[in-house]
Amino acid sequence: MLRYTAKRLVLMVPVLLGVTLLVFLIFYLTPGDPARVVLGDMGQGATPEAIEQLRHQLGLDQPWYMQYANFVRKAAMGDFGRSFRGDRPVLPEILVRFPVTLRLTLISLTFAAVIGIPLGVVAAVKQRTWVDNVLMVLALLGVSVPSFWIGIMLMQLFALKFKVLPPSGTGTWQHMVMPSITVAMASVAFIARMTRSSMLDQLREDYVRTARSKGVDERRTIFKHALKNAAIPVLTTVGLQFGSLLGGAVVVESVFSLPGLGRLTIEAIKGRDLPAIQGAVLWVALIFSLVNLAVDLGYAALDPRIRYD
Amino acid sequence: MRQRMAIVGLSLFTVLVLLTILAPQIAPYDPDKQDWKVRLKPPSAAHLFGTDEFGRDSFSRVLYGGRVSLAAGLIPVAIGSAAGTVIGMTAGYLGGKYDQVLMRFLDVLMALPGIFLALAIVGTLGPGLFNAMLAVAVVSVPGYARVVRGQVLSLRERDFVTAAVASGASHSWILARHLFPNILSALMVQASLSVGFAILTTAGLSFLGLGTQPPTSDWGEMLASGRQFLPEAWWLELFPGLFVMAAVLAVNLFGDGLRDYLDPHLSRKM
Numbered sequence: 001m002l003r004y005t006a007k008r009l010v011l012m013v014p015v016l017l018g019v020t021l022l023v024f025l026i027f028y029l030t031p032g033d034p035a036r037v038v039l040g041d042m043g044q045g046a047t048p049e050a051i052e053q054l055r056h057q058l059g060l061d062q063p064w065y066m067q068y069a070n071f072v073r074k075a076a077m078g079d080f081g082r083s084f085r086g087d088r089p090v091l092p093e094i095l096v097r098f099p100v101t102l103r104l105t106l107i108s109l110t111f112a113a114v115i116g117i118p119l120g121v122v123a124a125v126k127q128r129t130w131v132d133n134v135l136m137v138l139a140l141l142g143v144s145v146p147s148f149w150i151g152i153m154l155m156q157l158f159a160l161k162f163k164v165l166p167p168s169g170t171g172t173w174q175h176m177v178m179p180s181i182t183v184a185m186a187s188v189a190f191i192a193r194m195t196r197s198s199m200l201d202q203l204r205e206d207y208v209r210t211a212r213s214k215g216v217d218e219r220r221t222i223f224k225h226a227l228k229n230a231a232i233p234v235l236t237t238v239g240l241q242f243g244s245l246l247g248g249a250v251v252v253e254s255v256f257s258l259p260g261l262g263r264l265t266i267e268a269i270k271g272r273d274l275p276a277i278q279g280a281v282l283w284v285a286l287i288f289s290l291v292n293l294a295v296d297l298g299y300a301a302l303d304p305r306i307r308y309d
Numbered sequence: 310m311r312q313r314m315a316i317v318g319l320s321l322f323t324v325l326v327l328l329t330i331l332a333p334q335i336a337p338y339d340p341d342k343q344d345w346k347v348r349l350k351p352p353s354a355a356h357l358f359g360t361d362e363f364g365r366d367s368f369s370r371v372l373y374g375g376r377v378s379l380a381a382g383l384i385p386v387a388i389g390s391a392a393g394t395v396i397g398m399t400a401g402y403l404g405g406k407y408d409q410v411l412m413r414f415l416d417v418l419m420a421l422p423g424i425f426l427a428l429a430i431v432g433t434l435g436p437g438l439f440n441a442m443l444a445v446a447v448v449s450v451p452g453y454a455r456v457v458r459g460q461v462l463s464l465r466e467r468d469f470v471t472a473a474v475a476s477g478a479s480h481s482w483i484l485a486r487h488l489f490p491n492i493l494s495a496l497m498v499q500a501s502l503s504v505g506f507a508i509l510t511t512a513g514l515s516f517l518g519l520g521t522q523p524p525t526s527d528w529g530e531m532l533a534s535g536r537q538f539l540p541e542a543w544w545l546e547l548f549p550g551l552f553v554m555a556a557v558l559a560v561n562l563f564g565d566g567l568r569d570y571l572d573p574h575l576s577r578k579m
Contacts (some may be wrong), residue, residue: 018417026433140565144558146509148516149532149550152539160540247422251513265425266517269432277432285420 005297012289019285020075023278026067035060038084044282071209074165080279085271090279094261098283100170101260103240104249107180112187112245113238119188120195120234124203125222135192142189147248151182151255159308179256183248188240194237195230202226232303243288315566322559325552329375336369341524351543359544361535370526371548377527379556381442381520382508389444389507390500393453398484398492400454401461408458413452425449427510431519438511438527441520445510449503456499460492494571501564505557512553528553 027034035054039046055061059070074081080090123135155178159167166175202208203226211221250262257263261280269275328335337357344364350365352359358367418426430444431437464470465488473483514520515529523530528549535545 014413015416015420018413019420022417022429026429030433031435138563141554141558142452144505144561145554146512146516146529146532146550146557147548148513149553152532152536152546153550156540156543156546228421243422247424250422250424250428251517254517265428265432266519269428269519270437274432281421281425281432284422284425288422289420 001297001300005293008293008296012293015289016178016285017072019282020072021068023281026278026281027071027274028064028067030272032272033060034058034084034274038087062301080282081275083268083275083276084273085268090275091283093264093276094279094283097259097261097264098287101246101249101253101259101262104176104179104253104258104260105245106185107119107176108183108187108245108249109238109242109296111180112184112191115184116188116191117195117234117238119192119224120197121199121227123192123196124151124199124291127200129209132196136196139189139192142192143186143259144212146184147163147182147185148251148255150185151178151252154182155255170258175256175258179249179252179258182243182252182255186248187245188239190244191234191237195234198230198233199226205229236295236299239298240292242291246284246288312566312570314562315570318559318562318564318566321393321555322563324391325375325556325559326379329372329379332369332372332376336366336372338366338369340365340369340373342366349538352544353541358548359542360543361545362538367531367544367548370531371528371552374528374531374549375552375556377438377521377525378508378512378529378553380545381438381445381511381515381527382504382556382560385442385445385449385507385511386500386504388443389449389503390453390496392446393450394457394489394492394496396450397454397457397459397476401458402465402480402484402488411454412458418447419451422512423506424513427514428519431514433534436519436522438515438521438525441511441514444514445507447521448510449507452503453496453499456495459494460495461488464488464491498564498568501560501567504560505564508553508557508560 012082021243033051033055033062035051035058036046038058039051052061059067062070069079078091081091082088083093118137119139123132123139126132149289155167158165158178166172169175203222205226208221208226211225212218216225249260250265253260253262254266261284265277265280267273268280332340342365344360347356347360347364347484349362350356350360350364356366356368358371361367361370394417396411398409421429426448427441427444430447431440434440434443469482470487473487478487511520512527512529512532515527516533521527521530523534531549532546532553535542535549538545
């Protein structure tokens with residue numbers, strides 16, 4: 001297991017190098033001279049000498065492979081460069097913003113699992129009844145609704161009309177209620193569908209028939225036997241939802257004015273702040289890869305039949 | 310049951326497409342015509358979906374905006390599936406180093422959550438509808454490529470391919486005439502299920518101000534601009550949102566049904 005973990009960590013390196021190349025290309029291929037973008041904020045009167053000097057300072061006068069090598073070397077040491085707007089180091093800014101996004105993602109994930117799994121179990125147990133049909137139609141609606149729209153509608157209802165929750169910002173747990181429900185919506189539906197299908201697989205197995213014919217209590221058959229075996233694919237799905245929830249959080253942060261990584265990225269894109277965009281993308285790729293690795297390892301830990309080494 | 314749902318989905322989507330294609334005939338007003346006398350009016354007989362801050366008729370705007378939104382769902386799927394098919398087929402068929410390199414390239418694209426990759430691409434190319442659609446297309450490429458590659462890997466070993474190779478058929482002939490028809494059903498399922506993702510993501514990018522730029526409008530952009538008039542002008546948020554939902558629901562119903570129809574194992578289970 002340890003060897004497998006180490007191997008997977010090593011395999012992450014080329015992928016992350018690929019991401020750095022992608023991120024570097026963002027900088028390199030973007031039309032316009034970054035030096036002019038930086039100087040543009042200070043007024044239009046920059047002399048050609050000043051632009052040339054800054055190009056030299058930023059290393060833009062070097063060939064692309066040198067620029068890329070420099071970029072990777074610095075990124076590996078935690079230096080993601082300085083933002084064009086505000087001229088601040090990018091990484092500390094990301095580290096301030098990321099906890100907001102992470103908290104929103106984790107609360108949403110918990111919420112999605114706590115609601116989605118029981119709904120899926122109920123739908124499977126009541127297969128082909130009206131309960132199953134209603135739940136599955138709701139699940140389909142859940143994956144079809146734009147999350148930002150649900151966010152706006154919730155805000156309209158609970159913050160502006162009934163005034164029971166704060167409309168935006170951070171600070172208290174109440175601030176996280178609407179954003180988490182919004183982000184979790186699609187995942188609740190997805191997890192419910194996955195749980196249902198995984199449970200149906202198990203309910204058809206011989207051991208369930210045996211348990212039932214022995215007269216084991218139905219509740220015990222479902223929860224103790226079937227659900228336990230259905231849990232592995234379900235938990236993997238839950239883990240892999242982390243990525244889509246992280247993506248969902250990015251959009252929903254804008255709806256609820258949460259100062260997270262998503263808003264940082266969108267502000268950076270609108271302000272053509274390339275180092276900030278690069279930093280955010282690189283950071284998310286790192287976190288996403290680590291989480292997916294953790295899910296894979298968790299898979300092995302949960303299922304004694306799976307051994308990677 | 311599932312097949313019925315698929316027919317419902319296809320019918321709903323067809324109705325939506327017809328509504329937007331026939332917008333010039335159906336829309337009661339010019340979608341861009343401003344009328345300051347009827348600013349921010351709630352739904353009425355004269356303005357079914359109310360009016361916006363410039364007194365423009367929201368119903369007409371939803372119909373015309375739907376042209377952009379639905380195209381933004383279909384075009385990226387067309388581009389993404391074409392690119393993904395070429396990558397997946399060649400990788401699976403040629404194998405070896407070529408396969409290795411392409412798969413590592415896809416790993417890089419998959420190292421980011423979809424919307425984040427889309428944001429990175431739009432960040433590079435700049436905001437705009439075309440760039441947003443391109444971004445969504447790129448995001449969907451790994452999904453297609455993997456499905457297609459998997460299919461090709463298993464088909465490659467089958468007798469009819471060996472027979473074609475033995476009879477001296479060229480690689481391109483085998484790929485186009487023997488392999489492609491056999492991966493078509495898997496490809497169609499993947500494509501139909503990703504139209505919904507494409508509609509949602511481009512609407513999301515437009516909502517964030519990174520997709521469609523005014524004066525052009527789509528449902529996402531309408532949702533973004535209507536937001537500032539909440540809570541009073543609720544109709545500006547309700548109707549475009551319902552249309553996005555209806556379109557995505559329609560393609561998801563259809564995609565689910567198609568998948569079950571083409572994969573009997575799943576249809577027994579569902």
